[in-house]
Amino acid sequence: MKSSIYITRRLPDSIVESLEAYFEIKMWEEDTPVPREVLLRETQNVEGIYCLLTDTIDEEVIKGAPNLKVISNMAVGFNNIDVEAAEQRGIVVTNTPGVLTETTADLTFALLMSTARRILEASDYLRNGDWDTWSPMLLTGQEVHGSTIGIIGLGRIGEAVARRAKGFGMNLLYYNRTRKIEKEEEIGIQYRELNELLAESDFVCVMIPYSPSVHHFIGKDELAQMKTNAILINTSRGGIVDEEALYEALVNKQIWGAGLDVFEEEPVSLHHPLLSLSNVVTLPHIGSASVKTRLKMAQLAADNIIHVLNDKSPLTPVNS
Structure with missing residues (x-):
């Protein structure tokens, strides 16, 4: 049975397809932040969360997802994630440095x-x-x-x-x-x-x-x-x-x-x-906003989930 992941924002088709090869996917289909109540509901049974800086992945989200193994942030920064709470649960947190x-x-x-x-x-x-x-x-x-x-x-x-x-x-x-x-x-x-x-x-x-x-x-x-x-x-x-x-x-x-x-x-x-x-x-937070770079970020975030949920080391871990 495939692992399940939740994606908090609509992604390019090529990125989604790379994840669908490995996982059962649910994705917020809008190009706006996922509502809090939807995030809490949809992450209850997943093993991976693919998120953006606009998503608050705090202790409430982490505790409400008992099967969670990896949180992959499509950003260099990760202040939107409670890394300490994830660490206590043995959950891997990753980001996307270098490519941007x-x-x-x-x-x-x-x-x-x-x-x-x-x-x-x-x-x-x-x-x-x-x-x-x-x-x-x-x-x-x-x-x-x-x-x-x-x-x-x-x-x-x-x-x-x-x-x-x-x-x-x-x-x-x-x-x-x-x-x-x-x-x-x-x-x-x-x-x-x-x-x-x-x-x-x-x-x-x-x-x-x-x-x-x-x-x-x-x-x-x-x-x-x-x-x-x-x-x-x-x-x-x-x-x-x-x-x-x-x-x-x-x-x-x-x-x-x-x-x-x-x-x-x-x-x-x-x-x-x-x-x-x-x-x-x-400017509206467009530091990394070139087509080439955003696709690289998106794919690196996907590859981190693929690695962790296939028992491999994450490519760019935030925590140990």
């Missing part, structure tokens, strides 16, 4: 460039019919080439962003919980303590994974240490930046601008104060 590194780094640098050079603002200026002449200081932004970038979190994606910045002749700085001496030499990047990085950088890129210990890691005090011409870029997780403090810093011109792909509450409300500011570029 370069794509997310591309988006991060695109967001940096768009914010610095006021790309969206300039496009709207043209489309709204406001462009009637050339002017010396019209829509002038911040220089990217030759400026200083400070990367908070030198993981895979942080390293990839640093390589792109190097191509623009930028001065590379980083802060990390542990120094990476070998990467300093390999990439040509210099370590700074956080306060030093904030004070020296023209661009501050937040690249650390979310956990409760880094909630509002960038807050009022950190923003006050940044240059008045500095730009904050966040493509990691929304909760790492205190959005209220960021709004105040932007309105009071403590910093020059911000580029955000993530928010503390997603999807973000259209009434969110940050969306009212012209010096903020906002």
